[in-house]
Amino acid sequence: MQRVQQGDPRAFELVYDRHGGPAFSLAYRMVGNRAGAEDITQEAFLSIWRSRERYRRDRGSVRTWVLGIVHHRAIDALRRNLVHDRRRASAEGLEEREEAAELTDVEVVRRDEARTVRSALEELPVEQCRVIELAYFGGFTHTEIASMLAMPVGTVKGRMRLGLDKLRKALSEEAA
Amino acid sequence: MTGRDHDRYADAPAAYLLGALPELETRAFERHVMGCSDCRDEVERLRHAVEALPRSVQSLNPPTDLKRSLLAVVEAEADQARGPGWVRARRRLRAPSLPRIRPAVALAGAAFLLALGVGGGFGAATLLQRDEGARTFAAEIDKDRLTEGSASLVVPDERSERAVLSVNGLPPMPARGKANVVYQLWLVRGNEVMPSSVFVVSANGSGGAAVTGDLGTADAVWVTRERAGGARAPTEPPVMRIDLS
Numbered sequence: 001m002q003r004v005q006q007g008d009p010r011a012f013e014l015v016y017d018r019h020g021g022p023a024f025s026l027a028y029r030m031v032g033n034r035a036g037a038e039d040i041t042q043e044a045f046l047s048i049w050r051s052r053e054r055y056r057r058d059r060g061s062v063r064t065w066v067l068g069i070v071h072h073r074a075i076d077a078l079r080r081n082l083v084h085d086r087r088r089a090s091a092e093g094l095e096e097r098e099e100a101a102e103l104t105d106v107e108v109v110r111r112d113e114a115r116t117v118r119s120a121l122e123e124l125p126v127e128q129c130r131v132i133e134l135a136y137f138g139g140f141t142h143t144e145i146a147s148m149l150a151m152p153v154g155t156v157k158g159r160m161r162l163g164l165d166k167l168r169k170a171l172s173e174e175a176a
Numbered sequence: 177m178t179g180r181d182h183d184r185y186a187d188a189p190a191a192y193l194l195g196a197l198p199e200l201e202t203r204a205f206e207r208h209v210m211g212c213s214d215c216r217d218e219v220e221r222l223r224h225a226v227e228a229l230p231r232s233v234q235s236l237n238p239p240t241d242l243k244r245s246l247l248a249v250v251e252a253e254a255d256q257a258r259g260p261g262w263v264r265a266r267r268r269l270r271a272p273s274l275p276r277i278r279p280a281v282a283l284a285g286a287a288f289l290l291a292l293g294v295g296g297g298f299g300a301a302t303l304l305q306r307d308e309g310a311r312t313f314a315a316e317i318d319k320d321r322l323t324e325g326s327a328s329l330v331v332p333d334e335r336s337e338r339a340v341l342s343v344n345g346l347p348p349m350p351a352r353g354k355a356n357v358v359y360q361l362w363l364v365r366g367n368e369v370m371p372s373s374v375f376v377v378s379a380n381g382s383g384g385a386a387v388t389g390d391l392g393t394a395d396a397v398w399v400t401r402e403r404a405g406g407a408r409a410p411t412e413p414p415v416m417r418i419d420l421s
Binding site for chain 1: 187188189190191193194195196197198221222224225226227228229230231232233234235236237238239242243245246247249250251253254338340358373374375378382384385386388406
Protein backbone atom coordinates (compact mmCIF):
# COMPACT_ATOMS: atom_id res chain seq x y z
CA MET A 1 0.00 0.00 0.00
CA GLN A 2 2.97 2.25 0.60
CA ARG A 3 3.84 2.04 -3.11
CA VAL A 4 0.26 2.91 -4.04
CA GLN A 5 0.50 5.97 -1.81
CA GLN A 6 3.63 6.94 -3.72
CA GLY A 7 1.58 6.88 -6.93
CA ASP A 8 2.72 3.53 -8.40
CA PRO A 9 0.07 2.23 -10.86
CA ARG A 10 1.49 -1.32 -10.77
CA ALA A 11 0.98 -1.48 -7.00
CA PHE A 12 -2.54 -0.13 -7.48
CA GLU A 13 -3.19 -2.90 -10.00
CA LEU A 14 -2.28 -5.44 -7.30
CA VAL A 15 -4.74 -3.80 -4.92
CA TYR A 16 -7.41 -4.05 -7.61
CA ASP A 17 -6.54 -7.70 -8.33
CA ARG A 18 -6.86 -8.54 -4.67
CA HIS A 19 -9.94 -6.51 -3.75
CA GLY A 20 -11.74 -5.87 -7.06
CA GLY A 21 -13.74 -9.12 -6.79
CA PRO A 22 -15.07 -8.52 -3.26
CA ALA A 23 -15.75 -4.86 -4.18
CA PHE A 24 -17.73 -5.80 -7.29
CA SER A 25 -19.57 -8.56 -5.37
CA LEU A 26 -20.62 -6.13 -2.64
CA ALA A 27 -21.75 -3.54 -5.18
CA TYR A 28 -23.75 -6.19 -7.06
CA ARG A 29 -25.37 -7.38 -3.84
CA MET A 30 -26.45 -3.81 -3.11
CA VAL A 31 -27.68 -2.59 -6.49
CA GLY A 32 -28.75 -5.92 -7.98
CA ASN A 33 -27.49 -5.45 -11.51
CA ARG A 34 -24.23 -5.71 -13.35
CA ALA A 35 -24.10 -2.28 -14.98
CA GLY A 36 -24.75 -0.48 -11.69
CA ALA A 37 -22.19 -2.64 -9.87
CA GLU A 38 -19.58 -1.89 -12.55
CA ASP A 39 -20.18 1.87 -12.27
CA ILE A 40 -19.87 1.78 -8.50
CA THR A 41 -16.74 -0.39 -8.53
CA GLN A 42 -15.11 1.87 -11.10
CA GLU A 43 -15.97 5.08 -9.24
CA ALA A 44 -14.86 3.57 -5.92
CA PHE A 45 -11.45 2.48 -7.21
CA LEU A 46 -10.86 5.83 -8.92
CA SER A 47 -11.73 7.49 -5.62
CA ILE A 48 -9.32 5.14 -3.80
CA TRP A 49 -6.55 6.01 -6.25
CA ARG A 50 -7.17 9.75 -5.92
CA SER A 51 -7.43 9.69 -2.13
CA ARG A 52 -4.71 7.08 -1.59
CA GLU A 53 -2.78 9.34 0.76
CA ARG A 54 -5.66 9.23 3.23
CA TYR A 55 -5.33 5.50 3.92
CA ARG A 56 -4.07 4.80 7.45
CA ARG A 57 -3.05 1.29 8.40
CA ASP A 58 -3.92 1.84 12.07
CA ARG A 59 -7.57 2.42 11.08
CA GLY A 60 -8.02 -1.02 9.49
CA SER A 61 -7.05 -3.29 6.63
CA VAL A 62 -6.95 -2.23 2.98
CA ARG A 63 -9.87 -4.54 2.31
CA THR A 64 -11.98 -2.87 5.00
CA TRP A 65 -11.07 0.55 3.57
CA VAL A 66 -11.90 -0.49 -0.01
CA LEU A 67 -15.20 -2.14 0.91
CA GLY A 68 -16.14 0.86 3.07
CA ILE A 69 -15.71 3.16 0.08
CA VAL A 70 -17.70 0.82 -2.18
CA HIS A 71 -20.47 0.69 0.43
CA HIS A 72 -20.64 4.49 0.67
CA ARG A 73 -20.68 4.85 -3.12
CA ALA A 74 -23.44 2.26 -3.47
CA ILE A 75 -25.52 3.96 -0.78
CA ASP A 76 -25.06 7.30 -2.54
CA ALA A 77 -26.19 5.75 -5.80
CA LEU A 78 -29.19 4.07 -4.20
CA ARG A 79 -30.24 7.27 -2.45
CA ARG A 80 -29.89 9.27 -5.63
CA ASN A 81 -32.32 6.71 -7.09
CA LEU A 82 -29.88 6.02 -9.86
CA VAL A 83 -30.12 2.31 -9.55
CA HIS A 84 -33.43 1.76 -7.78
CA ASP A 85 -35.26 1.67 -11.09
CA ARG A 86 -32.71 -0.65 -12.63
CA ARG A 87 -32.80 -2.80 -9.50
CA ARG A 88 -36.56 -3.10 -9.69
CA ALA A 89 -36.41 -3.90 -13.39
CA SER A 90 -33.72 -6.49 -12.94
CA ALA A 91 -34.99 -10.05 -12.68
CA GLU A 92 -32.68 -11.59 -10.11
CA GLY A 93 -31.16 -14.72 -11.55
CA LEU A 94 -32.07 -13.94 -15.15
CA GLU A 95 -29.41 -11.32 -15.54
CA GLU A 96 -26.01 -12.50 -16.57
CA ARG A 97 -23.84 -13.13 -13.55
CA GLU A 98 -20.41 -14.55 -13.58
CA GLU A 99 -19.76 -16.36 -10.35
CA ALA A 100 -16.12 -16.63 -9.38
CA ALA A 101 -15.49 -20.14 -10.64
CA GLU A 102 -11.81 -20.51 -10.03
CA LEU A 103 -11.22 -22.12 -6.65
CA THR A 104 -7.93 -20.52 -5.77
CA ASP A 105 -6.71 -20.63 -2.16
CA VAL A 106 -7.93 -17.06 -1.74
CA GLU A 107 -11.34 -17.97 -3.14
CA VAL A 108 -11.62 -20.97 -0.81
CA VAL A 109 -10.91 -18.71 2.18
CA ARG A 110 -13.46 -16.16 0.90
CA ARG A 111 -16.16 -18.80 0.57
CA ASP A 112 -15.43 -20.10 4.08
CA GLU A 113 -15.70 -16.58 5.44
CA ALA A 114 -18.92 -16.02 3.53
CA ARG A 115 -20.43 -19.22 4.96
CA THR A 116 -19.41 -18.23 8.49
CA VAL A 117 -20.91 -14.74 8.29
CA ARG A 118 -24.05 -15.98 6.52
CA SER A 119 -24.67 -18.62 9.14
CA ALA A 120 -24.12 -16.05 11.93
CA LEU A 121 -26.67 -13.78 10.21
CA GLU A 122 -29.12 -16.66 9.90
CA GLU A 123 -28.86 -17.27 13.63
CA LEU A 124 -30.15 -13.76 14.37
CA PRO A 125 -33.84 -13.24 15.11
CA VAL A 126 -35.51 -12.56 11.76
CA GLU A 127 -36.56 -9.01 12.66
CA GLN A 128 -32.99 -8.05 13.63
CA CYS A 129 -31.50 -9.61 10.52
CA ARG A 130 -34.06 -7.83 8.35
CA VAL A 131 -33.28 -4.32 9.61
CA ILE A 132 -29.54 -4.95 9.29
CA GLU A 133 -29.87 -6.19 5.71
CA LEU A 134 -32.25 -3.41 4.69
CA ALA A 135 -29.85 -0.83 6.07
CA TYR A 136 -26.49 -2.23 5.01
CA PHE A 137 -27.30 -3.90 1.70
CA GLY A 138 -30.47 -2.00 0.81
CA GLY A 139 -29.08 1.45 1.57
CA PHE A 140 -32.28 2.46 3.38
CA THR A 141 -32.25 4.94 6.27
CA HIS A 142 -33.72 4.07 9.65
CA THR A 143 -36.77 6.24 8.92
CA GLU A 144 -37.37 4.50 5.59
CA ILE A 145 -37.10 1.10 7.27
CA ALA A 146 -39.45 2.20 10.06
CA SER A 147 -41.97 3.28 7.46
CA MET A 148 -41.61 0.05 5.43
CA LEU A 149 -41.99 -2.19 8.46
CA ALA A 150 -44.58 0.05 10.16
CA MET A 151 -42.70 0.39 13.42
CA PRO A 152 -41.18 3.27 15.42
CA VAL A 153 -37.72 4.51 14.43
CA GLY A 154 -36.52 3.76 17.97
CA THR A 155 -37.47 0.10 17.53
CA VAL A 156 -35.57 -0.10 14.25
CA LYS A 157 -32.44 1.40 15.79
CA GLY A 158 -32.75 -0.86 18.84
CA ARG A 159 -33.00 -3.95 16.62
CA MET A 160 -29.95 -2.83 14.67
CA ARG A 161 -27.96 -2.51 17.89
CA LEU A 162 -29.14 -5.86 19.30
CA GLY A 163 -28.54 -7.62 15.99
CA LEU A 164 -25.03 -6.25 15.53
CA ASP A 165 -24.16 -7.08 19.12
CA LYS A 166 -25.27 -10.71 18.63
CA LEU A 167 -23.44 -10.90 15.31
CA ARG A 168 -20.28 -9.59 16.96
CA LYS A 169 -20.49 -12.21 19.70
CA ALA A 170 -21.20 -15.04 17.24
CA LEU A 171 -18.23 -14.09 15.05
CA SER A 172 -15.93 -13.73 18.07
CA GLU A 173 -16.92 -17.21 19.25
CA GLU A 174 -16.37 -18.61 15.77
CA ALA A 175 -12.92 -17.02 15.63
CA ALA A 176 -12.05 -18.40 19.06
CA MET B 177 -20.97 15.85 27.25
CA THR B 178 -24.35 15.87 29.01
CA GLY B 179 -26.24 12.71 29.84
CA ARG B 180 -29.23 13.99 27.90
CA ASP B 181 -27.10 14.54 24.82
CA HIS B 182 -25.73 11.00 25.09
CA ASP B 183 -29.22 9.53 25.61
CA ARG B 184 -30.27 11.09 22.33
CA TYR B 185 -27.59 9.06 20.54
CA ALA B 186 -27.85 5.85 22.58
CA ASP B 187 -28.87 3.66 19.61
CA ALA B 188 -27.16 5.74 16.95
CA PRO B 189 -23.80 3.89 16.75
CA ALA B 190 -25.33 0.77 15.13
CA ALA B 191 -27.39 2.80 12.66
CA TYR B 192 -24.35 4.97 11.90
CA LEU B 193 -22.11 1.99 11.18
CA LEU B 194 -24.77 0.44 8.93
CA GLY B 195 -25.02 3.67 6.96
CA ALA B 196 -28.66 4.06 8.04
CA LEU B 197 -28.47 7.60 9.37
CA PRO B 198 -29.52 10.33 6.96
CA GLU B 199 -26.80 12.80 5.98
CA LEU B 200 -27.57 15.47 8.59
CA GLU B 201 -27.85 12.95 11.44
CA THR B 202 -24.59 11.36 10.32
CA ARG B 203 -22.77 14.69 10.58
CA ALA B 204 -24.40 15.43 13.96
CA PHE B 205 -23.45 12.01 15.32
CA GLU B 206 -19.87 12.38 14.12
CA ARG B 207 -19.64 15.68 16.01
CA HIS B 208 -21.15 14.04 19.10
CA VAL B 209 -18.73 11.10 18.99
CA MET B 210 -15.75 13.47 19.13
CA GLY B 211 -16.70 14.32 22.70
CA CYS B 212 -18.43 11.13 23.89
CA SER B 213 -16.19 8.24 24.84
CA ASP B 214 -19.19 5.93 25.44
CA CYS B 215 -20.38 6.28 21.87
CA ARG B 216 -16.82 6.02 20.57
CA ASP B 217 -16.39 2.74 22.45
CA GLU B 218 -19.72 1.47 21.15
CA VAL B 219 -18.72 2.29 17.56
CA GLU B 220 -15.45 0.41 18.01
CA ARG B 221 -17.24 -2.52 19.68
CA LEU B 222 -19.75 -2.98 16.86
CA ARG B 223 -17.46 -2.05 13.99
CA HIS B 224 -16.15 -5.60 13.49
CA ALA B 225 -19.64 -6.99 13.04
CA VAL B 226 -20.43 -4.44 10.32
CA GLU B 227 -17.08 -4.97 8.62
CA ALA B 228 -17.90 -8.69 8.38
CA LEU B 229 -21.15 -8.09 6.47
CA PRO B 230 -19.63 -7.65 2.97
CA ARG B 231 -17.89 -10.98 3.44
CA SER B 232 -21.26 -12.73 3.43
CA VAL B 233 -22.01 -11.95 -0.22
CA GLN B 234 -21.69 -14.34 -3.13
CA SER B 235 -18.31 -13.98 -4.79
CA LEU B 236 -18.50 -12.66 -8.37
CA ASN B 237 -15.88 -11.79 -10.97
CA PRO B 238 -15.83 -8.21 -12.22
CA PRO B 239 -15.66 -7.86 -16.03
CA THR B 240 -12.13 -7.75 -17.42
CA ASP B 241 -12.64 -4.49 -19.33
CA LEU B 242 -13.42 -2.77 -16.01
CA LYS B 243 -9.83 -3.31 -14.90
CA ARG B 244 -8.47 -2.23 -18.26
CA SER B 245 -10.37 1.05 -18.39
CA LEU B 246 -9.65 1.77 -14.72
CA LEU B 247 -5.92 1.23 -15.15
CA ALA B 248 -5.90 3.37 -18.29
CA VAL B 249 -7.05 6.33 -16.21
CA VAL B 250 -4.74 5.51 -13.29
CA GLU B 251 -1.67 5.25 -15.52
CA ALA B 252 -2.57 8.46 -17.30
CA GLU B 253 -2.92 10.32 -14.01
CA ALA B 254 0.31 8.83 -12.65
CA ASP B 255 2.16 10.00 -15.77
CA GLN B 256 0.64 13.46 -15.53
CA ALA B 257 1.76 13.70 -11.92
CA ARG B 258 5.30 12.75 -12.92
CA GLY B 259 5.44 15.40 -15.62
CA PRO B 260 5.99 15.38 -19.39
CA GLY B 261 9.62 14.28 -19.09
CA TRP B 262 8.49 10.98 -17.64
CA VAL B 263 6.02 10.44 -20.48
CA ARG B 264 8.75 11.00 -23.09
CA ALA B 265 11.15 8.67 -21.29
CA ARG B 266 8.52 5.98 -20.98
CA ARG B 267 7.73 6.22 -24.70
CA ARG B 268 11.38 5.67 -25.56
CA LEU B 269 11.65 2.66 -23.26
CA ARG B 270 8.40 1.06 -24.36
CA ALA B 271 8.76 -2.14 -26.38
CA PRO B 272 6.95 -1.50 -29.68
CA SER B 273 5.23 -4.89 -29.72
CA LEU B 274 3.90 -4.62 -26.19
CA PRO B 275 0.10 -4.46 -26.39
CA ARG B 276 -1.00 -1.88 -23.89
CA ILE B 277 -3.36 1.03 -23.60
CA ARG B 278 -1.30 4.18 -23.29
CA PRO B 279 -3.42 7.27 -23.02
CA ALA B 280 -0.82 9.28 -21.07
CA VAL B 281 0.51 11.28 -23.96
CA ALA B 282 -3.01 11.95 -25.09
CA LEU B 283 -4.01 13.31 -21.71
CA ALA B 284 -0.97 15.53 -21.56
CA GLY B 285 -1.89 16.68 -25.06
CA ALA B 286 -5.45 17.32 -23.96
CA ALA B 287 -4.31 19.55 -21.15
CA PHE B 288 -2.03 21.38 -23.58
CA LEU B 289 -4.71 21.91 -26.23
CA LEU B 290 -7.18 23.11 -23.68
CA ALA B 291 -4.61 25.36 -22.05
CA LEU B 292 -4.20 27.05 -25.43
CA GLY B 293 -7.84 27.90 -25.07
CA VAL B 294 -10.74 26.73 -27.16
CA GLY B 295 -12.32 30.07 -26.40
CA GLY B 296 -15.87 31.17 -27.16
CA GLY B 297 -17.92 27.99 -27.08
CA PHE B 298 -16.88 24.71 -28.62
CA GLY B 299 -13.92 24.07 -30.86
CA ALA B 300 -13.36 21.19 -33.23
CA ALA B 301 -13.61 17.55 -32.16
CA THR B 302 -10.27 16.14 -31.12
CA LEU B 303 -9.17 12.52 -31.34
CA LEU B 304 -5.89 12.71 -29.54
CA GLN B 305 -4.62 9.19 -29.58
CA ARG B 306 -5.32 5.80 -31.11
CA ASP B 307 -3.21 3.06 -29.64
CA GLU B 308 -3.77 -0.73 -29.73
CA GLY B 309 -7.46 -0.10 -30.40
CA ALA B 310 -7.86 2.34 -27.51
CA ARG B 311 -8.96 5.85 -28.40
CA THR B 312 -8.54 8.92 -26.24
CA PHE B 313 -10.56 12.05 -26.94
CA ALA B 314 -10.23 15.52 -25.50
CA ALA B 315 -13.59 16.93 -24.48
CA GLU B 316 -14.67 20.18 -26.08
CA ILE B 317 -15.65 22.43 -23.22
CA ASP B 318 -18.01 25.38 -23.49
CA LYS B 319 -15.64 27.94 -22.03
CA ASP B 320 -18.43 30.49 -21.69
CA ARG B 321 -20.06 28.34 -19.03
CA LEU B 322 -17.17 26.24 -17.67
CA THR B 323 -14.41 28.76 -17.40
CA GLU B 324 -11.68 26.36 -16.31
CA GLY B 325 -10.78 22.68 -16.42
CA SER B 326 -10.12 19.90 -18.89
CA ALA B 327 -11.57 16.51 -19.60
CA SER B 328 -10.79 13.45 -21.67
CA LEU B 329 -12.51 10.21 -22.56
CA VAL B 330 -10.75 6.86 -22.97
CA VAL B 331 -12.58 4.23 -25.06
CA PRO B 332 -10.70 0.93 -24.65
CA ASP B 333 -11.65 -0.52 -28.06
CA GLU B 334 -14.24 -0.39 -30.85
CA ARG B 335 -16.47 -3.05 -29.28
CA SER B 336 -16.24 -1.71 -25.78
CA GLU B 337 -19.40 -0.86 -23.90
CA ARG B 338 -17.50 1.15 -21.33
CA ALA B 339 -15.47 4.32 -21.57
CA VAL B 340 -13.98 6.44 -18.81
CA LEU B 341 -14.33 10.18 -18.56
CA SER B 342 -11.67 11.91 -16.48
CA VAL B 343 -11.98 15.58 -15.52
CA ASN B 344 -9.54 17.95 -13.88
CA GLY B 345 -9.62 21.49 -12.55
CA LEU B 346 -13.35 22.08 -13.03
CA PRO B 347 -14.96 24.90 -11.03
CA PRO B 348 -16.86 24.00 -7.80
CA MET B 349 -20.30 22.54 -8.32
CA PRO B 350 -22.93 25.28 -8.35
CA ALA B 351 -26.20 24.95 -6.43
CA ARG B 352 -29.43 25.17 -8.41
CA GLY B 353 -32.05 26.52 -6.04
CA LYS B 354 -31.83 24.40 -2.92
CA ALA B 355 -30.75 21.26 -4.76
CA ASN B 356 -27.19 20.13 -5.33
CA VAL B 357 -25.99 19.87 -8.87
CA VAL B 358 -24.22 16.93 -10.47
CA TYR B 359 -22.64 16.41 -13.86
CA GLN B 360 -24.55 13.95 -16.01
CA LEU B 361 -23.25 12.02 -19.00
CA TRP B 362 -25.36 11.36 -22.09
CA LEU B 363 -24.81 8.99 -24.97
CA VAL B 364 -25.89 10.53 -28.28
CA ARG B 365 -26.90 8.42 -31.27
CA GLY B 366 -28.53 10.33 -34.15
CA ASN B 367 -31.44 12.20 -32.61
CA GLU B 368 -31.47 9.98 -29.53
CA VAL B 369 -29.94 11.29 -26.30
CA MET B 370 -29.72 8.54 -23.68
CA PRO B 371 -28.92 9.19 -20.00
CA SER B 372 -25.76 7.60 -18.61
CA SER B 373 -24.04 7.98 -15.24
CA VAL B 374 -23.70 11.09 -13.08
CA PHE B 375 -20.65 12.31 -11.21
CA VAL B 376 -19.47 15.07 -8.93
CA VAL B 377 -16.03 16.61 -8.69
CA SER B 378 -13.81 16.84 -5.64
CA ALA B 379 -12.77 20.11 -4.00
CA ASN B 380 -9.90 20.46 -6.49
CA GLY B 381 -12.24 19.92 -9.42
CA SER B 382 -11.14 16.42 -10.37
CA GLY B 383 -13.39 13.44 -10.87
CA GLY B 384 -14.31 10.65 -13.18
CA ALA B 385 -17.13 8.46 -14.34
CA ALA B 386 -17.80 5.42 -16.45
CA VAL B 387 -19.85 5.85 -19.61
CA THR B 388 -21.70 2.64 -20.36
CA GLY B 389 -23.61 1.69 -23.48
CA ASP B 390 -22.95 0.75 -27.08
CA LEU B 391 -20.11 3.15 -27.76
CA GLY B 392 -19.41 1.56 -31.14
CA THR B 393 -22.59 3.06 -32.61
CA ALA B 394 -22.70 6.27 -30.54
CA ASP B 395 -21.96 9.58 -32.22
CA ALA B 396 -21.02 11.59 -29.17
CA VAL B 397 -20.92 11.82 -25.42
CA TRP B 398 -22.35 14.94 -23.78
CA VAL B 399 -22.05 16.30 -20.26
CA THR B 400 -24.66 18.58 -18.71
CA ARG B 401 -25.25 19.93 -15.21
CA GLU B 402 -28.37 18.49 -13.61
CA ARG B 403 -30.05 18.33 -10.24
CA ALA B 404 -28.78 15.60 -7.87
CA GLY B 405 -30.25 12.30 -8.97
CA GLY B 406 -29.88 13.11 -12.64
CA ALA B 407 -32.45 13.86 -15.32
CA ARG B 408 -34.30 11.79 -17.92
CA ALA B 409 -33.45 14.32 -20.64
CA PRO B 410 -30.85 17.13 -20.70
CA THR B 411 -32.14 20.37 -19.18
CA GLU B 412 -29.40 22.51 -20.72
CA PRO B 413 -27.11 22.43 -23.73
CA PRO B 414 -23.99 20.34 -23.08
CA VAL B 415 -21.15 22.00 -21.21
CA MET B 416 -18.82 19.34 -22.64
CA ARG B 417 -18.99 17.37 -25.86
CA ILE B 418 -16.93 14.45 -27.07
CA ASP B 419 -17.46 13.61 -30.74
CA LEU B 420 -16.87 9.87 -31.26
CA SER B 421 -17.53 9.64 -34.99
